[in-house]
Amino acid sequence: MGSVINLFGVASLGFTGITRSLIEQKVPEQTGRNIRLRGAQNSKVIHWDIITIGNLSRNRYWGESDERAIRSAICTCSVISGEDFHVIIDPSLDDEKAMGTELYRRTGLTPDKIDVVFITHQHGDHIAGLKHFMKARWLAGSDVASGLNNSASLPKQIESAEKSLLGTIEVIPTPGHTPDHQSLRFDFKGMSIIIAGDSVATKDFWDERRAYYNVKDLTESKRSMEKIDTIADIIVPGHDNYFFNLK
Ligand SMILES: [Zn+2]
Numbered sequence: 001m002g003s004v005i006n007l008f009g010v011a012s013l014g015f016t017g018i019t020r021s022l023i024e025q026k027v028p029e030q031t032g033r034n035i036r037l038r039g040a041q042n043s044k045v046i047h048w049d050i051i052t053i054g055n056l057s058r059n060r061y062w063g064e065s066d067e068r069a070i071r072s073a074i075c076t077c078s079v080i081s082g083e084d085f086h087v088i089i090d091p092s093l094d095d096e097k098a099m100g101t102e103l104y105r106r107t108g109l110t111p112d113k114i115d116v117v118f119i120t121h122q123h124g125d126h127i128a129g130l131k132h133f134m135k136a137r138w139l140a141g142s143d144v145a146s147g148l149n150n151s152a153s154l155p156k157q158i159e160s161a162e163k164s165l166l167g168t169i170e171v172i173p174t175p176g177h178t179p180d181h182q183s184l185r186f187d188f189k190g191m192s193i194i195i196a197g198d199s200v201a202t203k204d205f206w207d208e209r210r211a212y213y214n215v216k217d218l219t220e221s222k223r224s225m226e227k228i229d230t231i232a233d234i235i236v237p238g239h240d241n242y243f244f245n246l247k
Pocket residue numbers: 121123177198
């Protein structure tokens with residue numbers, strides 16, 4: 001209450017009757033906003049967590065040129081959990097100890113408790129920690145899977161994902177950043193949440209519907225963002241913290 005009264009600059013007057021009526025009139029004006037959520041209430045997902053918040057190798061919104069990398073990129077890595085499953089998306093850390101530490105710090109899980117690893121697309125920063133999850137199934141869109149199985153020297157094969165993971169998480173094509181890029185969508189407490197991988201780079205890029213500098217197809221990229229805009233309440237981008245998709 002104190003902070004609200006101070007907000008209107010009348011606390012020092014001591015007229016509690018006046019301040020209360022000011023609050024009643026002003027708070028609804030300032031905060032009243034109806035947001036229609038797009039997700040279902042009944043979902044098998046009981047928890048979701050960001051494991052590492054990603055960053056880009058260069059960021060035009062920080063005044064940096066697109067021309068060259070000035071730091072190493074880490075992707076945003078997340079976990080979706082149900083009663084009987086844990087899915088990690090885009091395991092981000094090459095160092096085994098660091099990957100295990102971040103996973104444990106954010107979820108209490110050890111890597112051997114992960115059932116499925118899902119990879120959104122082939123870029124190296126999104127598979128850096130894949131090798132630390134040898135007990136899990138490795139899944140990706142069919143073209144991503146075959147591309148990686150052919151080009152990367154992985155200790156085991158990546159399988160083609162169906163349209164749904166564990167009957168709960170939708171696999172959604174979001175081409176543009178790469179032609180075969182896939183995102184994941186799930187429901188959680190009435191919200192529709194998209195793990196967008198690099199189809200959305202960061203919140204700033206999203207706000208301008210701008211593709212990252214290394215995008216393969218700008219038109220496709222924009223179309224994918226428009227699709228995400230129609231279905232997502234919360235977006236987990238490839239290289240930033242999650243954010244709400246508010247108009
Ligand atoms: Zn990428």
